[in-house]
Amino acid sequence: MQLFKKPLINIVNNHLIDYPTPINIHYAWNFGFLAAICLIIQILTGIFLAMHYTPHIDLAFLSVEHICRNVNFGWLLRYVHSNGASFFFIAVYIHLFRGLYYGSFSQPRQFVWAIGIIILLLMILTAFIGYVLPWGQMSLWGATVITSLASVVPLIGNSLVVWLWGDFSVSQATLNRFFSFHYLFPFIIAAMSCIHLAILHQVGSGNPLGVDSKINKISMYPYFLIKDFVGLIVFLIVFSFFIYFMPNVLAHSDNYIEANPMVTPHLIVPEWYFLPFYAILRSVPWKLGGVLAMLISILILVVLPWIHNIQIRSSYFRPVYKIFYWLFVACCLILGWIGSCAVEDPYVWIGQIATIFYFSYFLIIIPFLGILENFLVNKLQKI
Structure with missing residues (x-):
């Protein structure tokens, strides 16, 4: 003992x-x-x-x-x-x-x-x-x-x-x-x-x-x-x-x-906590594409540290990123709402727009802002 x-x-x-x-x-x-x-x-x-x-x-x-x-x-x-x-x-x-x-x-x-x-x-x-x-x-x-x-x-x-x-x-x-x-x-x-x-x-x-x-x-x-x-x-x-x-x-x-x-x-419909991913699944008209999009929407979070290369981490010092962050939160809430709606217009195209923004946030916005902010930080350090 x-x-x-x-x-x-x-x-x-x-x-x-x-x-x-x-x-x-x-x-x-x-x-x-x-x-x-x-x-x-x-x-x-x-x-x-x-x-x-x-x-x-x-x-x-x-x-x-x-x-x-x-x-x-x-x-x-x-x-x-x-x-x-x-x-x-x-x-x-x-x-x-x-x-x-x-x-x-x-x-x-x-x-x-x-x-x-x-x-x-x-x-x-x-x-x-x-x-x-x-x-x-x-x-x-x-x-x-x-x-x-x-x-x-x-x-x-x-x-x-x-x-x-x-x-x-x-x-x-x-x-x-x-x-x-x-x-x-x-x-x-x-x-x-x-x-x-x-x-x-x-x-x-x-x-x-x-x-x-x-x-x-x-x-x-x-x-x-x-x-x-x-x-x-x-x-x-x-x-x-x-x-x-x-x-x-x-x-x-x-x-x-x-x-x-x-x-x-x-x-x-699934439980409420699955609805954003379910909305992404339904937003892609091709069945295989929808399944892949749903899986990638979660797995992309795993590789986030390796596609994020900014020297400044906290949003306290990143006013532009902070705007996009809250847009991303709103996007996730919209996807949750769309996931509980019927598959008909206007819910279909709203879900598709939100899905495009969801992936753009990780694949375009975060890397681009990282490059831009690193460039500005290096410039300020030289000054």
Whole structure:
């Protein structure tokens, strides 16, 4: 016991107590901590829900109803888990956009950023297969539409779809394997999060000024741990409000109807946190092109540190970039709105314009501004 006690104390001391933290970081840095809390909530509630859930197409929907109606505090477990997924994505998206604004993805934190995007990909995959488990109308048809996208793979596409389903349609075999993977992936996300944090603490945290400094740092405890817990209290108040007063507002009403393969919903849409990527998928009229655009829209974030070559990181000192950044945020919100709309004009061409701007931001605006700003910095240094 003593053999493990000292290393554990050293880890806690080095990463939670004496870890040198930039003195000027503010509440925008809280969302990494909040995302970790959300992950813990999701794992714990998921374990208890799995004790009562039945992964069978004839019983899955009824087992979810049984959890809500008959299991002691089952309704609370179910609503904490379902709303927790939304709040997990909110925390991660704010964490990501904060990194974009303050240049936290730049060297020497490029691998911290890349692992963070891999965690986001795993979250998307986990949330998608988890959305299938209640076996409501949107679960069945959402799974059918999204898994059918694998058919665009040349030569083996149709065989790949059948392999994913485990049958010739979304059925019992599909539900079984989705339940298994949904139980497994959160633990992989937890492991990746530990790696993400370990690498961050190797290179040091960023700050709003975007400068690397060995000075002006203080220990994490008590200053920033208290700050994190203040943010946690606010988060829990908002989270509790949704759980107790609006538990279904973030879910789709069609998913409270038992899955019926003979009836197609009027409009098949994923959960709100997938809508921007879904809008990009629909904005390309060519099926293979749409799938590639959707995948690239996420993967392009991984290579962002290598296409961003500006010497000045923070938007505090980049007024032109700051304008484009907020236009990009507006673009993502517009894509989210378009993803929930019908495939008809004017939504189609609005989505296409927003998609073009989304990719232009990463492939044209950021590199061009980087070159221009580096040129101006070099000129000023010579003066």
